[in-house]
Amino acid sequence: MKITDVTLTLFAWDDIPATTYGGHSARSAGSSDLGLLTITTDQGIKGHAFLGSAMNPASTDGPGLIRHLKPMLMGRDPLDRERLNQDLWRRVRASTVRCIGACDVALWDIAGKVANQPVHRLLGTYRDRIPAYASSAVLSSPQAYAAEAQQYKAGGWAAYKIHPPTRWREDIKVCEAVRQAVGDDYTIMLDSTWSYAFPEALRVGKAVEEMGFHWYEDPLHDQDLYGYVKLKQLLKIPILATEYPITGLEGYAPWIVERATDYLRGDIAVKGGITTLMKTAHLAEAFRMTYEIHHGGNSHNNFAQLHVAMAIRNTEFFEVLLPSGAQKYGLNPDIDPDKDGFVYAPTGPGIGAPIDFELIKRKTVTVLR
Numbered sequence: 001m002k003i004t005d006v007t008l009t010l011f012a013w014d015d016i017p018a019t020t021y022g023g024h025s026a027r028s029a030g031s032s033d034l035g036l037l038t039i040t041t042d043q044g045i046k047g048h049a050f051l052g053s054a055m056n057p058a059s060t061d062g063p064g065l066i067r068h069l070k071p072m073l074m075g076r077d078p079l080d081r082e083r084l085n086q087d088l089w090r091r092v093r094a095s096t097v098r099c100i101g102a103c104d105v106a107l108w109d110i111a112g113k114v115a116n117q118p119v120h121r122l123l124g125t126y127r128d129r130i131p132a133y134a135s136s137a138v139l140s141s142p143q144a145y146a147a148e149a150q151q152y153k154a155g156g157w158a159a160y161k162i163h164p165p166t167r168w169r170e171d172i173k174v175c176e177a178v179r180q181a182v183g184d185d186y187t188i189m190l191d192s193t194w195s196y197a198f199p200e201a202l203r204v205g206k207a208v209e210e211m212g213f214h215w216y217e218d219p220l221h222d223q224d225l226y227g228y229v230k231l232k233q234l235l236k237i238p239i240l241a242t243e244y245p246i247t248g249l250e251g252y253a254p255w256i257v258e259r260a261t262d263y264l265r266g267d268i269a270v271k272g273g274i275t276t277l278m279k280t281a282h283l284a285e286a287f288r289m290t291y292e293i294h295h296g297g298n299s300h301n302n303f304a305q306l307h308v309a310m311a312i313r314n315t316e317f318f319e320v321l322l323p324s325g326a327q328k329y330g331l332n333p334d335i336d337p338d339k340d341g342f343v344y345a346p347t348g349p350g351i352g353a354p355i356d357f358e359l360i361k362r363k364t365v366t367v368l369r
Helices: 058-073 081-090 097-115 118-124 140-155 168-182 198-210 225-234 249-257 274-286 299-311 356-363
Strands: 002-017 028-041 045-052 128-135 159-162 187-191 263-266 290-293 317-323 342-343 363-367
Touching: 002 058, 002 356, 028 058, 028 097, 045 058, 045 249, 045 299, 058 363, 081 097, 081 274, 081 342, 097 118, 097 274, 097 299, 118 274, 118 299, 128 140, 128 187, 128 299, 140 159, 140 168, 159 168, 159 299, 168 187, 168 198, 198 225, 225 249, 249 263, 249 274, 263 274, 274 290, 274 299, 290 299, 290 317, 299 317, 356 363
Parallel strands: 128 159, 128 317, 159 187, 263 290
Antiparallel strands: 002 028, 002 363, 028 045, 128 342
């Protein structure tokens, strides 16, 4: 089997609500574009993936994928995934990790379709469902967070995560309001999106530790390894880091060696695909560490990440980032937890995502070849 074509169909995403997740995250609003990546083989089998998000249009990365990664893929056997993955990473300076991730997902899609099995079967299925948690945007007041958390608790969701305003005094008030609203028995987390200096991170960490939060995510700059080592020594609450910087497998090593975090973190877009997620999840497992999968940036990435979640033991939850209007697009239907707060293993061959090809056709801007 050989790869005969690689294309990226850019399609418009309109009416995105104004959304931010903290002081160091981008703000999405209005319009963006996604890219439908299609890798075609000489046997007529096509692998698909999405590139882009509400905050990072596919038109930014897409030309580099076609210019630098397509020539390397053409004529190759798509089932040589590890060899291709190594070659893709050798071109990371010419392209982007997001492009590598999209290519990797499309190759796994082909593999599943060839085997007529869901990708999680090829990875090695561990479970058939996983609890989902709601992950907030930045909201207008502590009361708004409290009301939203109560809503998702009443809806059966397993947990609620706060993206606060990232002003540490206000953040503590938000956490207090949410804990009071949902009670002591409901799982809540805090993701501060790399926003604090060390003294602030310690104050907030002590506060959420006393409130019984489940984890404390990304309080310091994403490369402040020294600060994380100190913070972990002074707090009992589990610290979750390594979502950023954008890097591959090797980027995790110093965090483990220096004991700078309790949990590891990653997703397809910022770590380079299913292959990297599986490697890093197993690396974490060797050290008895949890590997929590971050929201994938777009609907298809999230669907692909479901396969990873079903194939590893050391992850607790599936993240659903809010609001839907800024995160869900291009699938029909999209992923929604059931009344008990679970999402389930995909059953179709390959990634098996219900891509809305009619929507993509209507919204197509151009096709990069």
